[in-house]
Amino acid sequence: MATLVHLEGTTLEGGGQLLRIALGLSSLTGIPIRITNIRGKRSRGGGLKAQHLTSVQWLGRASNAQLTGAELKSKEITFTPSTDDIFKWSSDVQISQSTPGSINLVLQAILPYLLFSGAKKRMKLRITGGTNVSNSPSYDYVTQVLLPMLAHIGIPPIQSDLHSRGWSQGSNSLGSVTYTIKPLTKPLPSFQLTKRGTIQSVQATILAPKSYEQQIRDELNLMFEKREEAIFGEREPEIGITFEDSRHDKRFYLLLVATSTTGIKLGRDWLYDHGVRAGKIDAVISNLVKKVAGDLIGEIEHGGCVDEYLRDQLVVYQALARGQSRVDGGRSNRVLKEPSLHTQTAQWVVGELIGVQFDEEGSCDGIGFDSGRKIDGERNEEEKELVKGLEKLAVGPPEEK
Numbered sequence: 001m002a003t004l005v006h007l008e009g010t011t012l013e014g015g016g017q018l019l020r021i022a023l024g025l026s027s028l029t030g031i032p033i034r035i036t037n038i039r040g041k042r043s044r045g046g047g048l049k050a051q052h053l054t055s056v057q058w059l060g061r062a063s064n065a066q067l068t069g070a071e072l073k074s075k076e077i078t079f080t081p082s083t084d085d086i087f088k089w090s091s092d093v094q095i096s097q098s099t100p101g102s103i104n105l106v107l108q109a110i111l112p113y114l115l116f117s118g119a120k121k122r123m124k125l126r127i128t129g130g131t132n133v134s135n136s137p138s139y140d141y142v143t144q145v146l147l148p149m150l151a152h153i154g155i156p157p158i159q160s161d162l163h164s165r166g167w168s169q170g171s172n173s174l175g176s177v178t179y180t181i182k183p184l185t186k187p188l189p190s191f192q193l194t195k196r197g198t199i200q201s202v203q204a205t206i207l208a209p210k211s212y213e214q215q216i217r218d219e220l221n222l223m224f225e226k227r228e229e230a231i232f233g234e235r236e237p238e239i240g241i242t243f244e245d246s247r248h249d250k251r252f253y254l255l256l257v258a259t260s261t262t263g264i265k266l267g268r269d270w271l272y273d274h275g276v277r278a279g280k281i282d283a284v285i286s287n288l289v290k291k292v293a294g295d296l297i298g299e300i301e302h303g304g305c306v307d308e309y310l311r312d313q314l315v316v317y318q319a320l321a322r323g324q325s326r327v328d329g330g331r332s333n334r335v336l337k338e339p340s341l342h343t344q345t346a347q348w349v350v351g352e353l354i355g356v357q358f359d360e361e362g363s364c365d366g367i368g369f370d371s372g373r374k375i376d377g378e379r380n381e382e383e384k385e386l387v388k389g390l391e392k393l394a395v396g397p398p399e400e401k
């Protein structure tokens with residue numbers, strides 16, 4: 001059996017993302033893990049919140065793992081997946097949360113498993129919880145940035161269906177989304193996100209109380225006029241704006257997604273998460289538009305192929321792909337942009353678990369994960385090289401008909 005890998009939960013970002021990536025890799029590879037001081041850098045003592053526990057439990061069941069410490073607020077877990085061949089999850093999946101915990105953080109935790117575990121059939125994954133939750137990928141970001149970019153790197157296109165929205169703002173409300181996922185039938189080929197091109201269009205998505213629709217549209221149009229050159233350079237601007245009634249006077253959300261001539265998507269958003277005081281609404285709307293536009297322009301100006309959030313979310317796919325993949329994170333003052341703490345944490349976790357190392361240019365040599373085989377955590381350097389060589393020659397399972 002592979003040697004247990006200990007991950008200290010206060011490392012780098014020290015939040016829930018470390019746990020999600022580690023669980024996904026552990027359940028795929030069979031490498032047992034122990035995580036101590038879970039979310040140790042978070043306030044209120046850290047530990048597992050409902051959203052994290054949901055992922056632990058689901059992945060535990062899927063990979064037939066032995067679990068200790070899988071309870072709310074737990075600060076330490078051990079997760080020992082079955083040493084038999086990977087269980088090929090093939091039925092539809094329903095995950096219900098009773099609070100608006102982020103649907104897309106649950107997706108983040110289990111998607112690598114669903115894609116790479118060798119299941120043969122297309123499956124529907126329905127999750128209830130929050131679609132628009134602070135500090136997590138919104139439904140809108142996932143459908144407009146993450147999923148198109150996953151398709152761009154070679155993941156079979158994932159379809160999304162929004163049944164209802166769930167918010168962390170305003171009165172509690174549970175939402176529900178179905179993702180239709182076609183698992184990989186052979187290792188993911190390496191990918192290069194290195195050609196950014198110029199920005200050809202920007203799509204704005206506004207979720208706000210209906211009575212503010214016109215005001216936000218006007219503010220956005222003004223911003224596009226003022227910042228046209230910073231966004232589009234010499235190109236003729238292509239701008240789309242959609243509006244949806246958020247049905248609560250505490251729910252203001254804006255997402256801007258820029259699409260480049262090479263199909264790269266960069267997104268920035270903001271869910272306004274303070275109370276809106278009477279008489280302050282004009283300032284809230286103006287700040288919302290200014291902040292998101294400023295953030296998007298920052299992403300455009302660095303010249304890279306991923307926004308800050310996508311960069312950390314692609315790390316696990318780079319590590320599992322076969323061979324050298326590179327994701328250009330852009331430059332700041334001509335110097336390579338330092339990866340965010342979330343990205344550094346993701347890179348650290350894949351290094352600890354499956355030995356994949358990233359260089360400062362955002363390249364790594366992925367293991368070419370093939371569901372038919374598990375990785376032995378005890379391999380020494382020489383054996384790892386041998387395995388890499390074999391993986392380059394390996395032929396994946398036959399294509400699904």
Ligand SMILES: Nc1ncnc2c1ncn2[C@@H]1O[C@H](COP(=O)(O)OP(=O)(O)OP(=O)(O)O)[C@@H](O)[C@H]1O
Binds near residue numbers: 013015016137310
């Ligand atoms: N506005 C956003 N758009 C897209 N993705 C986001 C956004 N904000 C955060 N994320 C992503 O959500 C993840 C958050 O990870 P993090 O560990 O902070 O979350 P968490 O599980 O809620 O844990 P914690 O409560 O410990 O912070 C990261 O992958 C980050 O890139």
